[in-house]
Amino acid sequence: MATTLPTLTPEQLQELIQGPSDVEWKYDMRHKCQEILPGLFLGPFVISKQLDALQQLGITHIVCIRDAKEAFSVKPRFPDHFAYLTLDVADSDEQNLIRLFPGAQRFINDAVAGGGRVLVHCNGGISLSPAFVIMFVMQHHQLGWEDALHFVQNRRYCISPNGGFLTQLKEYESIYRATIAVQNNPRAQGQRVVSRRKREDEEDEDDAIREDKRMMLGTDTNGSNERQTVRLKRSFQHTPEPDADAAMRTEDDDAMMMDS
Numbered sequence: 001m002a003t004t005l006p007t008l009t010p011e012q013l014q015e016l017i018q019g020p021s022d023v024e025w026k027y028d029m030r031h032k033c034q035e036i037l038p039g040l041f042l043g044p045f046v047i048s049k050q051l052d053a054l055q056q057l058g059i060t061h062i063v064c065i066r067d068a069k070e071a072f073s074v075k076p077r078f079p080d081h082f083a084y085l086t087l088d089v090a091d092s093d094e095q096n097l098i099r100l101f102p103g104a105q106r107f108i109n110d111a112v113a114g115g116g117r118v119l120v121h122c123n124g125g126i127s128l129s130p131a132f133v134i135m136f137v138m139q140h141h142q143l144g145w146e147d148a149l150h151f152v153q154n155r156r157y158c159i160s161p162n163g164g165f166l167t168q169l170k171e172y173e174s175i176y177r178a179t180i181a182v183q184n185n186p187r188a189q190g191q192r193v194v195s196r197r198k199r200e201d202e203e204d205e206d207d208a209i210r211e212d213k214r215m216m217l218g219t220d221t222n223g224s225n226e227r228q229t230v231r232l233k234r235s236f237q238h239t240p241e242p243d244a245d246a247a248m249r250t251e252d253d254d255a256m257m258m259d260s
Contacts, residue, residue: 025157025158029157029158030044030124030125030126030156030158031044031046031047032047033047033057033119033121033125034155034156035155036133036137036151036152036155036156037136037137037140039111039112039116039117039118040108040112040117040118040120040133040136041057041059041117041118041119041120042119042120042121042125042129042130042133042152042155042156042159043119043120043121043125043129043156044121044122044123044124044125044126045064045066045074045121045122045123045124045125047119047121047125048062048064048077048119048121049077051077051078051081054078054081054082054119055081057117057119058117059082059117059118059119060082060083060111060116060117060118061082061083061084061085061107061108061111061116061117061118061119062076062082062083062084062085062118062119062120062121063084063085063087063104063107063108063118063119063120063121063129063132064076064084064085064086064087064121065086065087065089065104065120065121065122065128065129065132066086066087066088066089066122066123066128067088067089067090067091067123067128068088068089068090070123071088074122074123083111083116085103085104085107087100087103087104089128091122091127091128091162092162092164093162093163093164093165093167094164095164095165096168097131097132097135097165097168098135098168098171098172098175100132101132101135101136101172104120104132104136105135105136105139108120108136120132120133125156125158125159126158126159126160127159127160127161127162127165128165130152130156130159130160130161131161131165131168131169133152134148134149134151134152134161134169135148135169135172137151137152138169138172138173138176139172139176142176142177142180144173145166145169145170145172145173148169149161149166149169
């Protein structure tokens with residue numbers, strides 16, 4: 001049965017961003033997972049090793065985000081029971097998460113659309129996997145990066161994305177908002193297409209004009225202007241005028257021959 005993540009009113013979103021005031025967070029809760037959105041859970045690697053717990057939660061899909069150095073231990077444990085997406089990343093300021101996010105986003109959306117429930121985890125569930133979930137929440141609910149951070153943090157209090165990831169969250173807000181603006185303004189998109197085509201047509205026309213000039217001038221491989229040279233040669237060639245004296249001499253000779 002196909003489902004989608006719910007769309008909330010601004011009032012509901014604000015309430016969720018502020019978070020419940022009566023939740024008591026305990027240290028050992030970081031070893032469990034929390035439901036961030038309906039059907040979307042965030043937690044540490046340890047929860048992904050507990051088959052019974054995953055089945056009780058109804059998990060069907062798992063996004064395993066790990067540092068490449070942890071690949072020998074942080075890996076899919078139950079490939080026969082769940083669909084996995086594994087992302088090898090580095091928990092460092094230099095790691096580009098924005099480039100990897102679209103694949104995770106599609107995986108989550110497809111899972112939820114098919115009625116599934118998704119667990120997103122890294123090793124500790126503190127920095128890496130929360131950054132992905134924050135980006136997902138940000139775009140899904142069209143929130144600013146800080147509101148999305150608070151949204152997730154109010155459900156899993158222990159998250160703390162590193163400074164580089166926070167910078168990328170800010171950058172991703174600008175990216176997704178620009179994408180939505182283009183999608184909501186097909187006229188602007190069409191104008192860009194027309195402008196690009198006009199520019200291409202002008203470039204083609206300029207190329208054609210240059211080619212016509214080249215053909216008219218007849219430039220040869222040595223850079224000389226052959227046709228111009230031909231015109232110059234022709235300008236110095238002329239047909240000599242008839243010689244009047246010679247004509248008169250010819251007439252006199254003819255007359256003398258007739259008299260004789």
